[in-house]
Amino acid sequence: MASLTQTVDRGTGTMDVTAVARSSRRPGTWRACRALLRRDFVLAWRRRGELFLPLLYAVIVTALFPFALGPEPELLGRIAGGVLLVIVVLAMLPALEAMFRADLEDGTLEQWLLAPQPLALLALTRVIAHWITTVLPLIVVMPLLGALLDLPMKVLPILIVTLLLATPLIALLGAVLSALAAGARRSGILLALMLLPLVVPVVIFAAGAIAAAQSGMPYLAPLTWLAAALVLAIVLAPLACAAALRIAVES
């Protein structure tokens, strides 16, 4: 890297600029990602009331199903897997929209863009922080929600594995769209419309795995497809996200 050596009178100058362009002084990408994770977790803790809402939504909707359909364990158990999958997807949606909004509005994204860090990795870190703070709690309460709907015990582990693969995938897809829509006012509906066609295949494969597990069929194939799509998304989505964020800052 270009090293810009310049003599500076250290006696008078308290600000050392010679170190500026020396790449060794730049914090590593890992340190930057950790700083972002810590910041996002602190912020999430400050707004824990807001984070509680998707959880509350999922619990309420799940609790309403037995009342609406009648408390027949057989019927509930048959539809439980698919219902819980859809509830989790719906509970995820509102938060997706806000993934980059605040940072665009307060100018934090401008600071991201000029930082000596790969923007795509910052975007990926943001998605991970988002997933941990908003989606992981939904998966943690899955045994409780499953019990409310008489989900067969043998299906529960498969449902959780399916969600562990499908929800990061949806979060990554949502991040790209959220970055694209960040500049637009009232982008909520726009995001939902754009996300729908992308989420449908994910839901189909996830539901396929759950249905197969429920009827005692091999469920590995749809799970493997989900895993493959997730790997692909982890590689490609952050790059698309970074490009979209640059456009968002430009406009």
Added chain:
Amino acid sequence: MTPPHAPAAPLLSASRLAFSRNDEPVFGPLNFSLGRGETVLVEGDNGSGKTTLLRVLAGMLPASSGDIRFDGIPASRDARNGRVLWLGHRTGMNESLSPRENLAFLAGLYGTRAGQNPDTAMAAVGIEAWIDEPLRTLSAGQKKRVGLARLRLLPGDIWLLDEPYANLDRYGIDLVNHLVAEHCRAGGAALVTSHGAVRFADPNARHIHLVA
């Protein structure tokens, strides 16, 4: 690859730089350079393209024509990132976090100047007492000062300051001038926009005039 002690190319130079929005020229073509220790004052009325010029230089807007060089190297993300510090109209910091948390996060992205940390940077701008208060409880002028603390904390030899005097009292204005002068003495450079209402410290500062 610039060998050490190479004949110094200006830190930042622009030639025939112009920007148009929807075929409507906003500024330019402009030719200027910014060497180590130099301050250039960009003056112009509201809407004359001062902010746009800074955004183009920071790579947040693509130039319509002309080129920008950093140390003689054509501008690219690698040539630019980490060297440019941007102080814009927006704070660049989260309102729910304290100055300490905001500065620590940015230090994680950019690194810090030797011997600086959020405490010393906040002390340098005179609001160390507010370091653990959420940013939203600070006044506009105090937020601006936190932005100045960011300049003080982060490394980066090219400062692009968009209206740094806005919202500041006269002590704050002196503080901006002091920070810019100190930065230039240490070998940095600054491009500062102003609508011309405020006196500027460095009498040798060159001026770029933009007309709407």
